[in-house]
Amino acid sequence: MKSLYRVFWWIMYTAGAVVVQQAVPGVDALMPGFLLALQEKRPRQILVLFIAFTLIQEGAGSLNFGTAVLGYGGAVLFFRMSHGFFVEDNIVFVVMLSACLGLYHGLLTWLMCAVQTVPVDFEQLVRESVIQTLIIPLIWGLAYFVRPKSTAAAAPRT
Amino acid sequence: MLSPVVWLRDRCANWWDRYLALIDVAEENARLRTELEQARAAAILTSEDKAELERLRLLLGLETLRGRPAFAARVIAKRFGPQAVLKTFTINKGFLDGATAGTPVLTREGVVGRVLRAAPHAATVLMLTDPGFRLAVISNESRTPGILTGSTERRLEVAYVAQNARITPGETLITSGADGSFPKGIPVGTVTQVMPGNEILFLQVHARPLVDMDRLEEVLLLEGKGNEPPLPPPAAERTEADPEKGPPPDRLSADPQRPPQP
Numbered sequence: 001m002k003s004l005y006r007v008f009w010w011i012m013y014t015a016g017a018v019v020v021q022q023a024v025p026g027v028d029a030l031m032p033g034f035l036l037a038l039q040e041k042r043p044r045q046i047l048v049l050f051i052a053f054t055l056i057q058e059g060a061g062s063l064n065f066g067t068a069v070l071g072y073g074g075a076v077l078f079f080r081m082s083h084g085f086f087v088e089d090n091i092v093f094v095v096m097l098s099a100c101l102g103l104y105h106g107l108l109t110w111l112m113c114a115v116q117t118v119p120v121d122f123e124q125l126v127r128e129s130v131i132q133t134l135i136i137p138l139i140w141g142l143a144y145f146v147r148p149k150s151t152a153a154a155a156p157r158t
Numbered sequence: 159m160l161s162p163v164v165w166l167r168d169r170c171a172n173w174w175d176r177y178l179a180l181i182d183v184a185e186e187n188a189r190l191r192t193e194l195e196q197a198r199a200a201a202i203l204t205s206e207d208k209a210e211l212e213r214l215r216l217l218l219g220l221e222t223l224r225g226r227p228a229f230a231a232r233v234i235a236k237r238f239g240p241q242a243v244l245k246t247f248t249i250n251k252g253f254l255d256g257a258t259a260g261t262p263v264l265t266r267e268g269v270v271g272r273v274l275r276a277a278p279h280a281a282t283v284l285m286l287t288d289p290g291f292r293l294a295v296i297s298n299e300s301r302t303p304g305i306l307t308g309s310t311e312r313r314l315e316v317a318y319v320a321q322n323a324r325i326t327p328g329e330t331l332i333t334s335g336a337d338g339s340f341p342k343g344i345p346v347g348t349v350t351q352v353m354p355g356n357e358i359l360f361l362q363v364h365a366r367p368l369v370d371m372d373r374l375e376e377v378l379l380l381e382g383k384g385n386e387p388p389l390p391p392p393a394a395e396r397t398e399a400d401p402e403k404g405p406p407p408d409r410l411s412a413d414p415q416r417p418p419q420p
Contacts, residue, residue: 025237061241062274062282068241105240113243119289120243132240 005148010049013143014056020139021060026128030056031101032140034072036147038079039089050076067112074104089144095137102133226341227381229256231263233374234280244274245288245308249377252279260339262380268345268368269293269333270377283377286346286367287314294336295346300324303334304363306346314347316363323361325352331365341380 010033017029030053037049050072057068078100086093106129113120231249238248251257253276261273263283271291274284284291287308295306295316302325304316319325329349335342347365355362 021239022235025242026240028240057239057241060235060239062244062246063241071240109241109243112241118243121289128240 006045009147010045014052017139018056020135024131024135026124027131027135028057028071028105029135029139031072031075031132032136032138032143034075035079035094035097035136035140036143038076046076063109063112063118064116067108070108070112071105074108075101078104091137091141094140098133098136098140101136102129105129105132228378229381231255231257231281231377231379233377244290245285245371246274246282247285247374249281249283249379250279251379252277252281254278256381257281257379262340262344263377264344264380265369265374265377267370268347269340270369270371270374272339273379285371286369287312287371292337293340293346294334295331296334297325297329297349298332299329300326303336304331306331306365313350314365314367316349316365317360319361319363321354321359321361325349325361325363327352330368 013033014030017033020029021027034046034049034053037046054068054072057071058065061067078097082093082097082100086096106125109125110120110122112118229251231251233247234250235248237246249257249263257273257276259273259275261281263270263272269286271283271285271288274282276282285308286293286306289308291306291308293306294303296303300323302319302323304319307315307317309315316325316331327349331346331349333340333342333344333346345368347367349363349365351362351364353362353364
């Protein structure tokens, strides 16, 4: 029953994030949810969300396949690198991580565009990276407080 | 206190507007009647010209926009997600409906873009304003050809316009038909600025699109001709081929009327 509820919760989160992405072009609203899943440390849940979010972003994007894989892969890498130094469900940790991810989003997009010879609007890219940096803690905070604590508390802590 | 004065002023103004200011109405009426007659005559002449143009087009076998099969599609999504780098939108028609890659997309106002990639029942359309978009255009008055591209700013640029071209701001850019997918004569944009270019050979020409890309709801797709085989070679070229060996095999196979020779 709990697992069914978790599936329902993630479906609702994904639907909400898609609405946000439609309203704010160029922003990844699924990333805060992915960070939340990383904090909960359920490998199966992380894998399923990684695949689902990657497919959504790759399907909707206009670049060739691989950018979303690198994007969420980078998020895992940043999380693994920094979670030893901070308390993971602390807002400061999330703010610092979102700053890294915002910068990473800009660099990754620029790199992938250069590789695929796609012209880049630098002003737009910088603007979207800043919005990405600001929006991650906001959505993460909202999702963290909305998500039932019994579901989140079931995750093992380090 | 002031209400009687205001009432009196309004009455006077009303009387002036209704009676004294209408002295020239009869004269104006006569002038408008004459103009109406002239407009009616011009409309009759125009309809005759239009009918003649259609007859001549049919006679010459020229392609017209009306002759191209077209179908409508609804815009179902705009730029979406962190990887939406290109200026694109999604429509509800895919390759099973005829929206293949390269299909021209337009509205009543003019060109919107072309299909970039297609799924079975949805397709992504690359907008005219994207820096990666290219379209062969010609200006409608000075007949100056050029290659229209989008840019990272909210404007269009026309490349490869010769320095001695007589293109001027205000001219409408139309498709030249040289790229093989867009038929000739579809409006694309209006020239806004003409400047000497940084290069020696070409002018720097800026334009703005006729279609408001932020308010797209429905679009029209012309069935593309990009996958059609090339035109058959002219008859003179065929006769130049070696009579013993016959024409090249690829041309033979392209011509169903002539079976391959042993």
